[in-house]
Amino acid sequence: MSQPRPCRATAHSNIALVKYWGKRDGDDPALNLPAVGSLSMTLDVLRSETLVSPAQADGFELDGAQIGGKPAAKVFAHLDRVWRLADLNGARPPCSVRSTNHLPTAAGLASSASGFAALTIAAAGSFGICDQLDGPARAQLSAWARMGSGSAARSLWGGFVRLDAGSRGDGSDCLARQLHGADHWDLKLLVVHTARGAKQVGSTGGMESSRLTSPYYPAWVETSPADLDAAQTSLAARAFEPLGAVMEHSCFKMHACMLATQPPLMYWNGATLEVIRAVWSIREAGGPRGFVTSDAGPHVKVLCESAHAAALAQQLREVAGVHEVQIVAPGPDASLELL
Ligand code: 2P0
Secondary structure (H helix, E strand, O other): OOOOOOEEEEEEEEEEEEOOOOEOOOOOHHHOOEOOOEEEEEEEEEEEEEEEEEOOOOEEEEOOEEOOHHHHHHHHHHHHHHHHHOOOOOOOOOEEEEEEEEOOOOOOOOHHHHHHHHHHHHHHHHOOOOOOOOHHHHHHHHHHHHHHOHHHHHHHOOOEEEEOOOOOOOOOOOOEEEEEOHHHOOEEEEEEEOOOOOOOOOHHHHHHHHHHHOOOHHHHHHHHHHHHHHHHHHHHOOOHHHHHHHHHHHHHHHHHHHHOOOOOOOOOOHHHHHHHHHHHHHHHOOOOOEEEEOOOOOOEEEEEEHHHHHHHHHHHHOOOOOOEEEEEOEOOOOEEEEO
16 A cells, blocks of 8 residues: 545444443453443434545644644554554555544543544545445454444444453454444433533543452442343333433442542532432433433433433523533444545
């Protein structure tokens, strides 16, 4: 290959209904193998668009600003990884990477999921590895995206996606797959913003710290497979209450494990708790039913049936400390465009 081709990829963010937290101990860290499987919903409006094109020297632009330092180094290292994994000869040619995040970056809203998925796809297209995302290419790129960021493996597909932890040391059974397309079930996720700006402790360091110090970590890993299977069954049957219940359980187990980490990982703020309590009291009072989840950040995501979304969103906008409530639907597959 002489020159990279200009290619653009779009990948949508995803929110785990059953969470990933922790990496497998003892296997090659470069493979970034999760200790637990996860199940996610891909989101329609929250997405990353990434353009990879030939350049005189490596450059990374995010939302129109030149970026250097660690974030840029991670991007270039991922380009090197894709180059190496594709068995391409010689040195990787320099590339310009231009990304737009249609979501807040590094605030616990899965920007690394959509970002690394889009980067992987755009790089693969640019390096001539694939022209379109057929089934095998999508599965291959999902595994490569995972090496950049675990949750990115799920953003290759739209709808509802399961990522299995697997057990083989080479990661060959750590695979993501689509369980259902976006039209399987008319659900909505309310993204309740309770803060602005980036989170303080990144996920990668946080989960490693939990593995090393949280006494609840072994229980978290041991009980996760049952949650995954229960969620998959409820999802297939479109059984809302059981899906919501297991989703909340997975979320609170993960946060219990985080809280028992030394030093504690507390990603919430006061408004996070107010929103959780509001969702519960509305539900208990027979109002629009929602179930909560939250990630490595202070925002709350509320799963509800479409018919209840607008009314529930309106009530949550009135909770003190809430900046914004977005109503998000299941989103589409990631896509690739040769320019
Ligand atoms: C998830 N999170 O399943 C969980 C829930 C955060 C809490 O995946 O180290 O950025 O790059 O593999 O994918 C965030 O972790 O971590 C995440 P790395 P990633 O969505």
